[in-house]
Amino acid sequence: MIRRKYILSFAALLFAFTSSAQTDSTSADDLLKMLDDGTEKKKEYTSATFKATRVINGHSIENVGKGVLDFRIIHRFGALNQSFKNFFGLDNATTKLSFDYGVTDWLMVGVARGTYEKEYDGFIKAKVLRQTVDNKMPFSLSYFGGIYLKSMDVTVPPGMEYYFSNRLAYANQLLIARKFNNWLSLQLTPTHIHYNLVPTTAEPNDVFAVGLGGRLKLNNRLALTGEYFYTIPGAKLNGYQNALSVGLDIETGGHVFQLIFSNATTVTERAFIGQTPGRWDKGDIHFGFNISRVFTIVKPKGFEGSRNKIY
């Protein structure tokens, strides 16, 4: 009887050792598996659908980060079909300086001043939906709203008054984008523009357009971009063309350079979508570039005492 108990306890002991030996022989692979088993899948958003906050002229789905200021220098030269005397358009240029700021990770605001018609503009861009890596949300959606003020002098016939409101235009856009894979992103951009003043009473004050933009990533630092805005017949101003632009994004450290060719010489939504007179087939092609430089204004939390520094 006693002996049986001994055997029993010995067996139990053996069992304890072998069973623990089994679970604990623990090659590193077993341990890794142990880690994998317990990780719950986090909701992960797709990042870097586009390299910059603009596809080319129009806004992309991208926002600047929270607390980040993006200073942009936007330059468009004259048309290439201008003669050698005008240095193929390089003599003439329009410039816009803009300051964009990320209020939160989903809300971005910006103000700018451009030389074309001495225009001031302001915008807000808000993320509504974000594409997720697991494709449960297959696309991203943002709202863009812009307001434009032409401040150039206007001469009106004597006795007539030129109201301040005449100088204003507004734009509303939905930005619907999908990053299909690492190298291809596309964006659909339904657009509404309201002009307080249009040239003739026959023309509509509200212009509707649909934009299609895309990015083809060539390598980690280069991307080809394209953008076309189709204005809806019957809801457009007379004598203006659809804007087609192609570009090359070049990324270096804290800058993104965008080199572009477009039949639009302007860069604000109300102007390039609704009021582009130039035609590609007539050689009204404008070379231009966007330079973006970002500054971190508000440090994100958790970096107190970090060693980050620029000399």
Next chain:
Amino acid sequence: MKKSIITIALLLIGNAIFAQKYMTRTGKVSFFSGTPLENIEAFNNEAASVLDSKTGSLVFALPIKSFKFEKALMQEHFNENYMESDKFPKAEYKGSITDVSKVNFAKDGTYNVSSTGKLTMHGVTKDVVIPGTVTVKGSEATLNSKFKVKPGDYGIKIPSMVVTKIAKEIEVTVNSILKRQ
């Protein structure tokens, strides 16, 4: 009766001795790149790690996208251009503390140890020897380590335009508190 108590006790001891694993999912790993032009430091608080106190087996798994940078754009570039974290989402270390016998997990104290294993990131695996310390405090074992990693060894290309701003050797700091399971 006595015998069965002894049996149970032995059973418990057996398990206590042989089934000791220490684990965390919120370990801290940071890296630092120092050059005369710019210092860059990024932090990750989602390092998962298990240590087997008996065999010394040690693993780390680190989601690359969880590295936080002071500059949002830099974080994007880090993921998109350097680590290609869509393709290679994790960095992993698989190895063991070779002199784990030096550590008395029953007694509070700090022990100098050395770990040998394989470090995988950006799809490249390298044999590494990493020195560090194990600090035992109650049911916690804290792993501390500082070591250097060369991006070039792991096929991470630094473009010439920023080559002066990114160090040839990146200093990695590990500070992870593992709890006894």
